[in-house]
Amino acid sequence: MKKYDPSSIEKKWQKYWETKKLFITEDHVEGKENFYKLVEFPYPSGNLHMGHWYSYSVPDMYARYKKMCGYNVLFPFGYDAFGLPAENAAIKNNVQPAEWTKKNIKVMTKQMQSMGAMFDWSRMVSTIDPDYYRWTQWIFLQFYKAGLAYRAKTLVNWCPKDKTVLANEQVVDGKCDRCGSIVEQREREQWMYRVTKYAQQLLDGLEKVDWPKTTRIAQQNWIGRSEGVLYQEKIKGLGIKIEAFDSVPQTYMAQTFAVIAPEHPLVEKLITGTEHEKPVMDFIADIRRKKVENKFEYRNEISGIFTGRYIENPFGTGDLPIWVASFAIMEYGTGIVNCSAHDERDFAFAKKYNIPLRPVMVPSNEEQAKRILNLEECYHHDLEAVVLEPLEFKGRKWGGLREEIINFLEQKGLAKRRIQYRLRDWILSRQRYWGTPIPMITCEDCGYVPVKEEDLPIKLPKLENYLPADDGSSPLARAEKWVKVKCPQCGGAAKRETDTMDTFVDSSWYFLRYTDPENKKEFASKEAMKKWLPVDVYTGGAEHNTMHLLYSRFFIKALHELGLVDFDEPFKMRRNHGIVLGPDGQKMSKSKGNVIDPDKEVAEYGADTVRMFLAFLGPYDTFNGPWDPRAINGVYRFLSRVWMIAQNKNVNLKDQNEQRLHQAIKKVGEDIEKLHFNTAISELMKLLNEREVVDEVFLKLLAPFAPHLSEEIWHNVLGKKTSIHLESWPVYDPALIKEDMAMIAIQVNGKTRAVIQLPTESDEQTVRAAAEADEHVARHLSGPIKKVIFVKGKLCNLVL
RNA sequence: GCCCAGGUGGUGGAAUGGUAUACACGAGGGACUUAAAAUCCCUUGCCCGCAAGGGCUUGUGAGUUCGAGUCUCACCCUGGGCACCA
Numbered sequence: 001m002k003k004y005d006p007s008s009i010e011k012k013w014q015k016y017w018e019t020k021k022l023f024i025t026e027d028h029v030e031g032k033e034n035f036y037k038l039v040e041f042p043y044p045s046g047n048l049h050m051g052h053w054y055s056y057s058v059p060d061m062y063a064r065y066k067k068m069c070g071y072n073v074l075f076p077f078g079y080d081a082f083g084l085p086a087e088n089a090a091i092k093n094n095v096q097p098a099e100w101t102k103k104n105i106k107v108m109t110k111q112m113q114s115m116g117a118m119f120d121w122s123r124m125v126s127t128i129d130p131d132y133y134r135w136t137q138w139i140f141l142q143f144y145k146a147g148l149a150y151r152a153k154t155l156v157n158w159c160p161k162d163k164t165v166l167a168n169e170q171v172v173d174g175k176c177d178r179c180g181s182i183v184e185q186r187e188r189e190q191w192m193y194r195v196t197k198y199a200q201q202l203l204d205g206l207e208k209v210d211w212p213k214t215t216r217i218a219q220q221n222w223i224g225r226s227e228g229v230l231y232q233e234k235i236k237g238l239g240i241k242i243e244a245f246d247s248v249p250q251t252y253m254a255q256t257f258a259v260i261a262p263e264h265p266l267v268e269k270l271i272t273g274t275e276h277e278k279p280v281m282d283f284i285a286d287i288r289r290k291k292v293e294n295k296f297e298y299r300n301e302i303s304g305i306f307t308g309r310y311i312e313n314p315f316g317t318g319d320l321p322i323w324v325a326s327f328a329i330m331e332y333g334t335g336i337v338n339c340s341a342h343d344e345r346d347f348a349f350a351k352k353y354n355i356p357l358r359p360v361m362v363p364s365n366e367e368q369a370k371r372i373l374n375l376e377e378c379y380h381h382d383l384e385a386v387v388l389e390p391l392e393f394k395g396r397k398w399g400g401l402r403e404e405i406i407n408f409l410e411q412k413g414l415a416k417r418r419i420q421y422r423l424r425d426w427i428l429s430r431q432r433y434w435g436t437p438i439p440m441i442t443c444e445d446c447g448y449v450p451v452k453e454e455d456l457p458i459k460l461p462k463l464e465n466y467l468p469a470d471d472g473s474s475p476l477a478r479a480e481k482w483v484k485v486k487c488p489q490c491g492g493a494a495k496r497e498t499d500t501m502d503t504f505v506d507s508s509w510y511f512l513r514y515t516d517p518e519n520k521k522e523f524a525s526k527e528a529m530k531k532w533l534p535v536d537v538y539t540g541g542a543e544h545n546t547m548h549l550l551y552s553r554f555f556i557k558a559l560h561e562l563g564l565v566d567f568d569e570p571f572k573m574r575r576n577h578g579i580v581l582g583p584d585g586q587k588m589s590k591s592k593g594n595v596i597d598p599d600k601e602v603a604e605y606g607a608d609t610v611r612m613f614l615a616f617l618g619p620y621d622t623f624n625g626p627w628d629p630r631a632i633n634g635v636y637r638f639l640s641r642v643w644m645i646a647q648n649k650n651v652n653l654k655d656q657n658e659q660r661l662h663q664a665i666k667k668v669g670e671d672i673e674k675l676h677f678n679t680a681i682s683e684l685m686k687l688l689n690e691r692e693v694v695d696e697v698f699l700k701l702l703a704p705f706a707p708h709l710s711e712e713i714w715h716n717v718l719g720k721k722t723s724i725h726l727e728s729w730p731v732y733d734p735a736l737i738k739e740d741m742a743m744i745a746i747q748v749n750g751k752t753r754a755v756i757q758l759p760t761e762s763d764e765q766t767v768r769a770a771a772e773a774d775e776h777v778a779r780h781l782s783g784p785i786k787k788v789i790f791v792k793g794k795l796c797n798l799v800l
Numbered sequence: 801g802c803c804c805a806g807g808u809g810g811u812g813g814a815a816u817g818g819u820a821u822a823c824a825c826g827a828g829g830g831a832c833u834u835a836a837a838a839u840c841c842c843u844u845g846c847c848c849g850c851a852a853g854g855g856c857u858u859g860u861g862a863g864u865u866c867g868a869g870u871c872u873c874a875c876c877c878u879g880g881g882c883a884c885c886a
Contacts, residue, residue: 003838214880217804221882228886247886259886302884327884337886345884422885545881616824618813622805624879625812631825637839638824644839679814682823689823745819750867752819776853789866795818799866 004643006606010708014116022723023118025074027515027531035071036532037063038511038571040540040548041078041125045085046104048111050588050614050627053598054580057611058620058677059539060117064704065672067118068729074532075118076514078125079105082133082435083503084162084178087466090434097434097466101128111599116607116707118725123517127436127506132513134457135523136506137439139559141450144440148194148558149428151448155263155291156427158186163468164431165190167502168424170547185291186472190429191438191499195550198557199223199421201568205553210573212621218545224422229406229415231338236312236319240269245333245420249409250401253389254340254360256318257350258311259304259325261335262287267307267324276308280324287326301326302348311338314414317358325349333420347378360389361398426551428502433466433475435500443487443494452488458496474498507548508555511535511570526566535571539620539675542576549574575675578623580614585626596627608706609636615677615705638685639709642702646694646713657691658736661698665732668701681705697730739793746771747797748780760793767796 017023028034039059042052056077063075086097093100105126112119125132143149157166161181165188170177195202203223206216228247235242244258260267262284271277283305290296303326310319320338327345328337339346341357350357362369363385371377385398392408393401409415429438437458439451451458461482466475476498477483487494509523516528534556540548552570560568581587582594589595601610613635617623664687671680684701688694694713703710703724714724742760744767745752754776758767768788771777782800789797 212805214804218881221803224882224885226885245886327886329885332885339886343886345886348884420885422882542880616812623812624806628812628825631812634824640839678812679823682814685823743819747818747867750818750865755819779853787866789818791818795867797818797866 002647004640006608006708007603009712010116010607013708013711014113017723020723022725023120024122025072025120027528029072032070032072034074034531035066036074036535037066038535038538039077040544041080041507041510043083043085044079044081044101044104044108046107048108048598050580050596050598053115053610054577054614055540056112056117057115058577058615060115060611061615061677061704062537062672062675064118064707064725065729067725068700068703068727070728074514075120076123076125077112077119077121078510078514079127080503080507080510081105081126081128082506084432084434087432087434091467096462098128114602114607115611123514125510125513125517127510130457130459131520133436133506135513136436136501136509137456137458138453138523139509140501141439141453142562142564143193143558144450146562148197150192150194151189152192153187153189154427155185156188156190158184158472160184163470163472165427165429167427167504184293190427193426193428193554195426195554196421196423198554199225199423201557202550202553205557205569209569209571212574212576214542215545215549215574215576219550222423222546222550226420226422228418228420229409230334230418231314231415232413233314234312235270236310238269238309240266242266242311242336243334244336244338245418246338247420248342249415250387250398250405251340251342251361252338252405252409253315253317254342254358255315255338256320256341256357257339257355258320258322259328259337259339259349260307260322261328261330262324262326263330264335270307270309270322274308276306280305280307283324302352304349304353321355323353331424332422341375342378344378361385361387426554428505429499430502431472431474432468432500433463435503436506437476438497438499438501440497441485441487441494442497443490443492445492446487446489449487449489449494474500476500504547504551508551512565529565533565534567534569537573537575538571539575539577575621577620578618580617581626583626583629596629601632605632605636606708608709609639612639612681612705616681618678620675620677638688639706641688642694642709645688645692646717660687660690662732662736664701665697665730666737669729672704699724700727700730703727742793744793745795746774746777747795748777749800750797753777753780764788764790764796771796771798
């Protein structure tokens with residue numbers, strides 16, 4: 001008898017599926033509902049690692065299952081191919097980034113196809129294809145026209161190694177999330193996307209999607225909604241009106257000073273021509289220097305300097321001196337804050353500089369109240385604390401007062417209600433070569449002018465030297481011919497924008513393109529989008545919680561508002577997958593030498609075993625553990641047994657246990673729906689052990705997991721002429737599943753003392769009688785039975 | 801500091817409030833073999849016991865319940881997110 005030899009089987013069927021165009025997806029199939037299963041497209045690094053296998057081969061099981069369930073399934077693949085690594089690798093190997101990337105795409109596509117997933121390769125999308133990035137540019141223009149793309153000068157995160165700007169989301173612990181360099185702050189003019197316009201919608205939308213709680217909460221935190229007030233104030237002697245945000249207005253009467261951010265443009269107006277000018281400017285320069293060098297630590301830095309100016313008596317308790325303070329943040333609220341004795345930072349600051357404080361809230365504990373009134377402690381969080389001022393609220397408890405106080409302040413004209421978000425706009429300019437060119441032109445006379453839509457795509461020019469420039473200018477500035485253009489507006493001399501886009505822009509809409517990848521007139525036709533979108537299930541890594549997933553949602557909100565898509569959330573259901581670590585429990589990396597090469601594993605065990613083993617490791621959405629090189633044998637043994645039993649032609653036997661089979665159909669299907677592939681596979685293992693039968697139904701249940709092996713047996717043992725992957729998922733008979741006999745646990749005082757087999761429908765009397773007759777039970781019945789808990793078909797608990 | 805998620809055998813893990821440890825790996829023993837691999841069979845949470853049997857066990861401690869891995873509270877630990885955001 002032939003041994004199970006996946007290498008001879010798998011290639012054959014992959015070819016068969018390809019020639020039969022089995023997985024080419026039509027937009028519409030009569031009588032079938034469409035289903036869009038999306039996986040995150042990879043960066044074409046040139047080599048397929050185990051993470052790719054985990055990301056793609058396991059969701060493939062889900063896609064195949066859905067297809068068998070009668071859906072017309074779209075399961076596309078593509079490449080997120082712009083980005084830094086291509087430049088670095090190209091420099092190293094002395095080739096053009098385009099060449100390097102295209103070669104990688106070829107190699108990786110071959111490797112991907114060896115996986116045997118049901119990707120529709122005819123719909124492949126690549127972000128570096130001018131037919132793709134033409135639409136990335138087109139969308140930019142629409143956003144520009146709608147005021148959603150704008151230019152602004154800000155302090156930006158600057159990576160000194162990659163020599164480019166980073167988005168806030170790309171800075172982790174003050175370091176570049178790609179290369180780990182300490183990020184500096186630089187002032188630059190950049191193109192921005194107005195994400196903040198959708199802050200509330202991005203928050204609201206989270207309520208109606210089926211996403212992991214962790215992701216939803218991460219986004220909520222990132223958006224950071226805060227309710228409060230804006231105080232309406234005046235600067236004494238200058239007549240300048242200002243506003244200050246406060247999310248805890250209940251303690252407004254305690255406010256005795258104000259702080260302003262060092263970067264605030266108003267500072268200059270406050271101090272110019274006064275004795276404070278020099279010391280304040282010195283202070284600000286010092287802070288800035290620390291920030292640029294990234295030596296500024298908010299935690300340890302409590303410093304400030306008086307500006308000599310005051311906010312004019314806002315609450316009838318006197319003027320508030322204005323200090324420039326290290327902890328004041330320019331980017332949040334108005335950059336000016338009223339400070340009080342009931343905030344930890346404010347309190348520490350006032351103590352350091354001997355600024356007077358006036359507590360207006362005390363707890364019921366007298367000792368503590370004393371400490372607060374003596375300014376020995378800052379008191380804040382106890383909802384039971386009692387308010388002393390304003391007098392209208394004297395004696396009231398602090399908790400629950402917020403709304404009343406806000407209304408009170410509004411009536412007095414002191415403040416306006418305000419909702420503040422922490423979310424910042426998205427800086428999309430990058431000073432790098434290998435990215436989508438930003439389709440803008442600068443004209444000396446007209447300023448920034450958008451490229452005409454008919455001139456798209458603005459193709460990335462070939463550059464001999466595409467290295468980043470030391471001065472931070474974009475490499476594209478060197479493409480002089482390319483840069484020089486006529487102004488689309490006045491026809492005068494003008495220059496192209498030489499920055500390229502953050503690659504997250506490319507990946508914010510790729511799932512739209514899959515629905516209509518060849519379209520030359522639109523990024524995707526409305527009809528195609530209507531058929532497929534929004535995405536039904538999206539799986540990917542948790543690292544995208546606040547980046548890719550938020551950016552994509554922003555794109556859809558904006559496109560929706562512009563009437564370009566008719567849905568406002570891109571992904572109905574999202575599941576993050578876990579991580580497969582190296583055998584040593586560490587993240588796989590070449591330097592640690594703990595990398596498991598999937599190609600090697602496939603050569604040894606076959607693709608079916610590798611994908612099934614990955615799925616068997618644990619629940620797909622929570623697994624986070626090591627690859628156990630020994631354990632893969634278990635799955636291989638299982639598939640070998642399937643093969644052996646099939647070869648024995650033990651396939652047409654009348655199955656003596658129809659019931660067991662139907663239970664398995666139910667269990668396997670339900671588990672796949674939950675992405676609990678591990679328990680689905682264990683059910684198949686049990687089923688095989690119990691029945692030792694490989695028949696049609698068993699093969700269909702196995703098909704999503706081991707598509708090659710099941711196809712082989714389907715044809716060459718069962719003699720079928722068409723693919724098993726065109727078959728329908730078996731349907732179980734609910735009536736058949738019910739067990740006639742049940743193992744009933746007999747407990748005495750809640751401890752199981754015996755298990756008795758009885759008809760499932762047995763009533764309490766019957767079970768109790770059987771229980772009391774059992775010697776193991778009787779031994780523990782030392783007294784009269786006071787109470788009996790009876791659960792039909794399950795349990796009988798005798799309570800003494 | 802705040803907010804999530806999690807903590808079950810030697811390992812990955814399984815359990816609608818109802819027989820904890822399914823399935824798999826590993827380990828031990830046996831069969832086959834000149835031998836090994838492969839395969840097959842048996843054992844395998846811990847403790848006492850020759851056995852029958854009994855006791856203990858889901859991070860720790862309490863609670864609710866006839867009954868808790870599952871619910872509640874407090875604490876410890878691990879992983880993740882946010883963080884002078886006023």
